Amino acid sequence: MTLPLPSYFTDFLNDIRPTPAQRADMIDGHTRLRERLESDTQLKTGFVSMFLQGSYRRHTAVRPKDGKRADVDLIVVTRMKESEFTPTEAMACFKPFLEKHYKGKYRQQGRSFGIEMSTVEMDLVITAAPSESEAGVYSSLSESEDDLHLDEDETQPLVKTALDGLPQWKTEPLRIPDRDLGRWQDTHPLVQLSWTNQKNARCSGHYVNVVKALKWWRLVHASELPDRPKSYPLEHLIGDCCPDGISSVAEGVVRTLEQFSQRYAFYAACNQVPYSPDRGVDQNVLARIDGKDFAKFHAQVVAASKTARNAFEAPDAQTAAPLWRELFGDKFPQAPDGGPSSKKDGFTPHQGGPGVVGPGRFA
Numbered sequence: 001m002t003l004p005l006p007s008y009f010t011d012f013l014n015d016i017r018p019t020p021a022q023r024a025d026m027i028d029g030h031t032r033l034r035e036r037l038e039s040d041t042q043l044k045t046g047f048v049s050m051f052l053q054g055s056y057r058r059h060t061a062v063r064p065k066d067g068k069r070a071d072v073d074l075i076v077v078t079r080m081k082e083s084e085f086t087p088t089e090a091m092a093c094f095k096p097f098l099e100k101h102y103k104g105k106y107r108q109q110g111r112s113f114g115i116e117m118s119t120v121e122m123d124l125v126i127t128a129a130p131s132e133s134e135a136g137v138y139s140s141l142s143e144s145e146d147d148l149h150l151d152e153d154e155t156q157p158l159v160k161t162a163l164d165g166l167p168q169w170k171t172e173p174l175r176i177p178d179r180d181l182g183r184w185q186d187t188h189p190l191v192q193l194s195w196t197n198q199k200n201a202r203c204s205g206h207y208v209n210v211v212k213a214l215k216w217w218r219l220v221h222a223s224e225l226p227d228r229p230k231s232y233p234l235e236h237l238i239g240d241c242c243p244d245g246i247s248s249v250a251e252g253v254v255r256t257l258e259q260f261s262q263r264y265a266f267y268a269a270c271n272q273v274p275y276s277p278d279r280g281v282d283q284n285v286l287a288r289i290d291g292k293d294f295a296k297f298h299a300q301v302v303a304a305s306k307t308a309r310n311a312f313e314a315p316d317a318q319t320a321a322p323l324w325r326e327l328f329g330d331k332f333p334q335a336p337d338g339g340p341s342s343k344k345d346g347f348t349p350h351q352g353g354p355g356v357v358g359p360g361r362f363a
C-alpha cells in the first residue's frame with residue numbers, strides 16, 4: 001500500500017515556495033522597471049515589450065536557501081536589429097538607463113544584467129528585434145496581466161500564455177546576446193512555458209511541484225552533489241523523465257528519479273552527458289555539464305530513487321516521513337509519535353508546531 005501523505009507535501013511545498021515578501025518585491029521591481037523603460041526617452045522607441053520568463057513564470061521556482069536573493073528573469077524585447085548591433089553594443093545601449101535608475105545595484109553578466117532588489121534579483125535579458133508580425137505577439141504580451149500572476153498557490157492552474165491557441169509557426173525564437181561568445185543566440189522562453197503548461201496538465205497539475213521538490217532536494221544535498229546540473233538544465237531533465245499521468249507529487253518524485261536512473265545509466269557509466277534539445281530550439285540544454293559531474297549526479301539520483309520508493313511504499317506516516325525528510329530535509333513535516341495505530345483514514349494526524357503538519361489536514 002502506498003501512502004502519498006498529500007497534506008505533508010502541501011505543507012512542504014508551502015515552505016519551499018518563494019515567500020510573500022519576495023513576491024511583493026518582485027512585482028514591485030518588475031512593475032517599476034517596465035514603467036521606467038516605457039518612459040525612457042532614449043529607449044522607448046526601441047522598446048517592444050518586457051515579460052517574465054524563467055522559473056518564476058513557469059511556477060518552478062523554489063525559495064533560495066541561506067539568505068540568498070531569489071532570481072527573477074525578465075526578457076526585454078527591442079527593435080534592435082542584430083545585423084546592426086553586436087551583443088556588446090546592444091547591451092551597452094541599456095547602460096545609461098541602468099546608471100540612471102539602478103546605479104550601484106546592477107552588474108553586467110554574460111547574457112544579462114543583474115539588478116539587486118531587497119529580497120530578489122532581477123535578471124534582465126535583452127533580445128534583438130523580432131519580425132514585425134512577431135513584434136505584435138510580443139507587444140501584446142507586455143499588456144498581459146499574466147505577468148503579475150506569480151507562484152502564489154500550487155493549486156491554481158498555470159497561466160495561459162500568448163502561445164496557447166496560436167499555431168506554432170506564429171512565433172519564432174528570440175535572439176539574445178551572448179557577450180562572452182560575441183554572438184546572438186536563439187532562445188524560446190514562450191515555448192518552454194507552453195511546454196511546461198501542457199506537461200503540467202498531463203500530470204494533473206503535479207508536474208511543477210515535482211520540479212520544485214527535486215530542485216529543493218538538490219539544494220538540501222548540495223554538498224554531496226556537483227554544481228551542475230541545476231536550475232533550468234535540471235528542470236529540463238526532470239521534464240524529460242517525469243511520466244505523464246502521475247496522480248500525486250510523491251508518485252512523480254519517485255517515478256522521475258527512477259526514470260532518470262534507468263534512462264541515463266549508460267551515459268553515466270561512460271561519463272557522458274546526453275544531448276537534450278531545448279523546447280522550441282534545437283540547442284543542447286545540457287551543453288555546459290561535465291561528463292564526470294553527470295555521472296556523480298546520476299549516482300546520487302540512483303540512491304535518492306531508492307529512498308523515495310521506500311518512502312512512497314511505507315505502510316504508515318511514521319515510516320514514510322523520516323525517509324522523505326532524508327530527501328527533502330527538515331522543511332518536510334515530521335510524523336507524530338504513536339506508530340501505525342494512530343493512523344486515521346490512512347494518514348496520521350499531527351499536533352502541529354514547527355516542521356510538522358497541523359491537525360485535521362489529512363484528506
Ligand SMILES: Nc1ncnc2c1ncn2[C@@H]1O[C@H](COP(=O)(O)OP(=O)(O)OP(=O)(O)O)[C@@H](O)[C@H]1O
Pocket residue numbers: 053054055056060061062071073123189192230231232233235278284285286
Ligand atoms: N541551458 C539552458 N538552455 C535553455 N534555456 C536556458 C538555459 N539556461 C537558462 N535558460 C533559460 O533562462 C531562464 C533563466 O535562467 P535561470 O538560470 O535563472 O534558470 P531558472 O529556470 O529561472 O531557475 P532558477 O529557479 O534557478 O532561477 C531559464 O528559465 C530558461 O528559460
Ligand SMILES: [Mg+2]
Pocket residue numbers: 054055056071072073
Ligand atoms: Mg531564474
